[in-house]
Amino acid sequence: MKTKKNTLCLLLIISIINISPIFSQSGKIIESNLRGQFFNSIKTNINNVKSNVTGSPYLNEEFTPARIALNKEERIYNMRYNAYSDVFEFKNEKNEKYAINKSIKDVTITLISTGKVFELIDYKDGDFNKKGYFIHLSLKNDSVKLFKKNSVLYVPAKTSSNGYNKPKPAAFIKNSDKFYLRINDNPAILIPRNKKDFAKLFPALSKDILAYIKTNKIKTSKEADLLKLINYINSIQ
Structure with missing residues (x-):
């Protein structure tokens, strides 16, 4: 029963104007009461x-x-x-x-x-x-x-x-x-650009974070540096 429910939810995430062209077979499993509940709310037009x-x-x-x-x-x-x-x-x-x-x-x-x-x-x-x-x-x-x-x-x-x-x-x-x-x-x-503002997001760890940023010359504008910093924060929590 759980597998059927998950499959139904996945089919419903595609916003469609006419459901039958895309899900000609799978669309049959959509019960009328669920179609009324979800179909109108997910109807979306492409910009x-x-x-x-x-x-x-x-x-x-x-x-x-x-x-x-x-x-x-x-x-x-x-x-x-x-x-x-x-x-x-x-x-x-x-x-x-x-x-x-x-x-x-x-x-x-x-x-x-x-x-x-x-x-x-x-x-x-x-x-x-x-x-x-x-x-x-x-x-x-x-x-x-x-x-x-x-x-x-x-x-x-x-x-x-x-x-x-x-x-x-x-x-x-x-x-x-x-x-x-x-x-x-x-x-x-x-993410704040200022290093002190960033550290304030983690009050209990702020001193450790600032020390790590200084020692490793972390720049909060660089993706690779941010990944290092986030990995470090997760390791000390």
Whole structure:
């Protein structure tokens, strides 16, 4: 019974407008009462890419095989990550495009070509809690986890202000990567650049952390250094 429930949850995480084209066989197991409960809530439209814009909202324009996992169930689909809209897009055999529902919890997506593992997690954006896709960099079972956020910015077009400078078209521009820290199951937070501010996140360990940062010349803006630091923190807790 538990296996059937997990399989059902996995089928429901794909946001679809018409469920029958993709799951012609598996769709039969979706009972009418569950369809009414989940189908309307997961219905999602793909963000239309703006025309006449340079650059791309995607990390990779091509749909490539990706393994999507929920609990112990896994499936492989052709997918791509829209870093501007922060959604994973899915394409079926009929070339129809959909988006994964972001309200489903505990979803991981592994890009088979690169091995990058994206997790859908809660994170702090100022005073607000949001949900988004992050690349998981640390060990899965660590109590303190390191994540990296890829994003793309949309820059509106600029007209010539005086007739001499050239107008600039609208553009998608890759933003610099940002690193986030997740302690236990709390929402992930942006890692402070200041070393003392970072150490304050762990009051009982702050002196040890600052000593480690100084001795090992750790820079909290570098991925490799942050991994060393996070591994150290997990080792002394």
